[in-house]
Amino acid sequence: MDGKLVIFSAPSGAGKTTIVKKMLELFPTLKFSISACSRSVRSGESDGVDYFFLSPDTFRAKIKQNEFVEWEEVYPGSYYGTLKSEVERIWDAGHHVVFDVDVKGGLKLKSIFGEKALAIFVMPPSIEELEKRLALRSTESDETLKMRIAKAEDEISHAPQFDQIVINDELHHAVDKAKGLVETFLQKG
Numbered sequence: 001m002d003g004k005l006v007i008f009s010a011p012s013g014a015g016k017t018t019i020v021k022k023m024l025e026l027f028p029t030l031k032f033s034i035s036a037c038s039r040s041v042r043s044g045e046s047d048g049v050d051y052f053f054l055s056p057d058t059f060r061a062k063i064k065q066n067e068f069v070e071w072e073e074v075y076p077g078s079y080y081g082t083l084k085s086e087v088e089r090i091w092d093a094g095h096h097v098v099f100d101v102d103v104k105g106g107l108k109l110k111s112i113f114g115e116k117a118l119a120i121f122v123m124p125p126s127i128e129e130l131e132k133r134l135a136l137r138s139t140e141s142d143e144t145l146k147m148r149i150a151k152a153e154d155e156i157s158h159a160p161q162f163d164q165i166v167i168n169d170e171l172h173h174a175v176d177k178a179k180g181l182v183e184t185f186l187q188k189g
């Protein structure tokens, strides 16, 4: 069957991964689109669960073979992309797909799939709070943290192009808002 797509995009650290995990618990018909990426594995992550971790060379070969719905060099040298096979696998199993992708990727998916897709922008309460969350998550070096923050301001300027904006100040409010939006979208004919 042809399922629907629910896209969550946000600057790094805004909380999209946290919200997506909640949506997966709340909606058994939603399945996570595991992206391919060329960054290194973080502690607690595993290959084929959080991402398909590929070398930059393997990633570039898959681009050439036209295996991606969309891909981006999100940070210099770090490729991320949605594999066609992943979306097909989820739809063939009768589920809807949920994505955690960067802002450009989210808009690209929306432009490809139109009304079949709900694109949600997760807005951080402020840049200062974003920086605090990224620092607390302890996944970034000073350099990569600065790079992510520098990118955030530009990404936030694209928020009005999304179908919906969810402000992630208090997590439970953001989850309630996202839950309502997803419920309405999945019920629609």
Ligand SMILES: Nc1nc2c(ncn2[C@@H]2O[C@H](COP(=O)(O)OP(=O)(O)O)[C@@H](O)[C@H]2O)c(=O)[nH]1
Pocket (backbone or CB within 6 Å): 010, 011, 012, 013, 017, 035, 036, 039, 070, 071, 072, 074, 080, 081, 082, 100, 101, 102, 103, 104, 105, 106
């Ligand atoms: N375009 C695109 N972006 C992706 C994809 N998968 C993940 N991303 C984005 O790449 C960015 C970096 O991801 P990651 O290194 O996991 O960092 P995090 O956002 O700080 O958790 C995030 O904005 C992800 O949403 C994908 O398949 N396509």
Ligand SMILES: Nc1ncnc2c1ncn2[C@@H]1O[C@H](COP(=O)(O)OP(=O)(O)O)[C@@H](O)[C@H]1O
Pocket (backbone or CB within 6 Å): 010, 011, 012, 013, 014, 015, 016, 017, 018, 019, 133, 134, 136, 137, 168, 169, 170, 171, 172
């Ligand atoms: N509403 C919130 N208030 C405080 N911390 C949050 C909130 N939402 C998420 N976090 C924390 O902020 C960090 C970044 O969230 P994460 O979901 O990894 O963001 P993203 O996927 O957008 O990069 C994580 O450590 C997460 O636990």
